[in-house]
Amino acid sequence: MKVLVPVKRVVDKDIKIRVKADSSGVELANVKMSMNPFDEIAVEEAIRLKEAGKATEIVAVSIGPQQASETIRTALAMGADRGILVKTEPGVEPLAVAKILKGIVDAEQPGLVILGKQAIDDDSNQTGQMLAALLGWPQGTFASKVVVEGSDILVTREVDGGLQTVRLKGPAVVTTDLRLNEPRYASLPNIMKAKKKPIDEKAPDAYGVDVKPRLEIVKTSEPPTRKSGVKVGSVAELVAKLKNEAGVL
Amino acid sequence: MAILLLAEHDNKALKDSTHKALTAAKALGSDVHVLVAGSGCRPVAEAAAKLDGVTKVLLAEGGPFEHMLAEPLAALIVSLAASYDAIVAPATSVGKNCLPRVAALLDVMQVSEIVKVVSPDTFERLIYAGNAVQTVRSRDAKKVITVRTAAFQATPEGGSPAPIEAAAGNNDPGISSFVGEELSQSDRPELTSAKVIISGGRAMQSRENFTKYIEPVADKLGAAVGASRAAVDAGYAPNDWQVGQTGKVVAPQLYIAVGISGAIQHLAGMKDSKVIVAINKDEEAPIFQVADYGLVADLYQALPELEQELGKLGR
Numbered sequence: 006m007k008v009l010v011p012v013k014r015v016v017d018k019d020i021k022i023r024v025k026a027d028s029s030g031v032e033l034a035n036v037k038m039s040m041n042p043f044d045e046i047a048v049e050e051a052i053r054l055k056e057a058g059k060a061t062e063i064v065a066v067s068i069g070p071q072q073a074s075e076t077i078r079t080a081l082a083m084g085a086d087r088g089i090l091v092k093t094e095p096g097v098e099p100l101a102v103a104k105i106l107k108g109i110v111d112a113e114q115p116g117l118v119i120l121g122k123q124a125i126d127d128d129s130n131q132t133g134q135m136l137a138a139l140l141g142w143p144q145g146t147f148a149s150k151v152v153v154e155g156s157d158i159l160v161t162r163e164v165d166g167g168l169q170t171v172r173l174k175g176p177a178v179v180t181t182d183l184r185l186n187e188p189r190y191a192s193l194p195n196i197m198k199a200k201k202k203p204i205d206e207k208a209p210d211a212y213g214v215d216v217k218p219r220l221e222i223v224k225t226s227e228p229p230t231r232k233s234g235v236k237v238g239s240v241a242e243l244v245a246k247l248k249n250e251a252g253v254l
Numbered sequence: 255m256a257i258l259l260l261a262e263h264d265n266k267a268l269k270d271s272t273h274k275a276l277t278a279a280k281a282l283g284s285d286v287h288v289l290v291a292g293s294g295c296r297p298v299a300e301a302a303a304k305l306d307g308v309t310k311v312l313l314a315e316g317g318p319f320e321h322m323l324a325e326p327l328a329a330l331i332v333s334l335a336a337s338y339d340a341i342v343a344p345a346t347s348v349g350k351n352c353l354p355r356v357a358a359l360l361d362v363m364q365v366s367e368i369v370k371v372v373s374p375d376t377f378e379r380l381i382y383a384g385n386a387v388q389t390v391r392s393r394d395a396k397k398v399i400t401v402r403t404a405a406f407q408a409t410p411e412g413g414s415p416a417p418i419e420a421a422a423g424n425n426d427p428g429i430s431s432f433v434g435e436e437l438s439q440s441d442r443p444e445l446t447s448a449k450v451i452i453s454g455g456r457a458m459q460s461r462e463n464f465t466k467y468i469e470p471v472a473d474k475l476g477a478a479v480g481a482s483r484a485a486v487d488a489g490y491a492p493n494d495w496q497v498g499q500t501g502k503v504v505a506p507q508l509y510i511a512v513g514i515s516g517a518i519q520h521l522a523g524m525k526d527s528k529v530i531v532a533i534n535k536d537e538e539a540p541i542f543q544v545a546d547y548g549l550v551a552d553l554y555q556a557l558p559e560l561e562q563e564l565g566k567l568g569r
Contacts, residue, residue: 024386100358169435222388236548243547
């Protein structure tokens with residue numbers, strides 16, 4: 006079974022982002038970029054399926070600017086076999102990304118697509134579900150465990166009340182939650198080897214997809230800040246303040 | 255045309271997140287229909303019919319809807335969509351799972367987790383784990399929207415109940431099935447609707463310490479128990495306790511953060527709480543920057559004292 010793993014290039018999770026003064030967006034110039042952390046988990050899961058003999062080939066896909074090829078290289082260094090870069094301007098919306106991915110799935114015919122449940126830049130949490138919809142495939146979102154059982158895929162999902170397990174008739178789309186696995190670091194020899202692995206470059210037109218945004222970003226602003234309060238000296242003082250001043254006890 | 259709101263429920267009771275998402279739905283248009291999809295869930299429909307501003311309840315009952323799996327639920331919503339200007343759901347795990355599937359089938363770009371309705375086509379939502387607020391205008395004719403429920407007040411019951419109609423259609427594509435679930439059994443309130451929450455972080459050091467130190471205080475306060483991502487990742491607390499950008503987003507009257515440093519992603523899940531208390535022995539912890547009341551103390555001493563002090567208040 007071939008596994009397709011879409012990966013997104015985003016601002017590194019440890020960077021504190023800044024909103025531009027003119028409210029036109031978030032400052033992205035000279036900011037460290039990395040693979041979306043949920044997508045690292047997706048790459049790791051695909052590699053583990055291959056190591057367990059369930060997957061035969063792992064194809065990493067990124068949709069974004071030329072630099073997104075670096076994100077694909079990271080996936081290749083972790084253990085993916087080859088890459089596909091669909092070159093676009095940054096900021097393509099989840100719906101258009103899902104349409105491009107559908108085109109790639111139609112061409113590549115994977116048995117499983119594993120993606121991060123959301124990207125830590127736009128926090129949309131949509132692409133996997135949309136791709137499953139466009140393909141008419143079942144979806145196992147927010148996965149904390151994935152078991153391939155013949156042509157079925159059993160996915161344990163993190164839901165509001167606890168955990169839910171569903172059986173999906175493959176092919177299927179899985180989106181990763183935090184506790185699915187701990188992604189490995191690429192070793193130096195594997196980073197060197199990844200440089201020789203192939204990356205195909207495509208344009209969205211190759212899949213007949215219009216990437217024009219449907220949402221107009223009117224403005225981007227700083228969130229309201231909370232002013233910090235007071236330090237109290239003891240538990241008794243805390244309880245007294247909560248009761249008499251804040252009125253929440 | 256009207257707004258279709260997907261109800262959140264457990265087949266027995268309507269969940270509070272529905273009441274909150276309804277407040278957002280009412281800001282989009284005056285005619286709100288609530289879809290209750292499930293199994294043996296007529297009491298849920300009856301509860302939804304009583305809510306202020308609801309003009310009709312659609313009840314879809316059947317096996318495939320019992321666990322609200324995305325595939326049959328999305329097919330049902332799409333079959334109803336032609337009559338609606340907007341399809342709205344609370345951003346619960348059901349809403350987040352199902353609604354993007356609906357959006358793609360309708361060729362609509364969803365607006366996820368709105369925190370404010372500026373106008374019927376313009377919304378505010380948070381990006382970068384709440385570090386920026388984006389105002390977006392949807393150009394799609396039909397809107398598909400999930401609602402961050404912590405940002406909206408619950409709609410109360412209104413006057414006379416709305417009519418309940420059966421929603422036709424069971425077009426389960428038959429590609430997914432429910433196997434089982436492990437739901438947390440607790441007599442405590444749910445995190446997303448609790449008035450008081452006490453959460454523990456990595457400093458709790460073990461699951462046993464949650465039981466020994468956090469839970470007795472929670473019992474005194476009638477509080478829900480939460481946890482930081484670090485505590486959940488370390489196995490000190492179950493995943494459904496996680497408060498944060500990728501866990502639950504909460505806004506209780508009182509939020510007590512114990513042994514939580516205050517990572518950005520945790521703050522994104524609780525900084526809209528009315529009153530925030532931080533108990534941490536590191537006085538430089540970022541959590542103190544958002545706390546109304548900070549106590550620099552060792553939690554293993556402070557929590558038993560807190561339990562005692564609350565007891566003195568007759569709790």
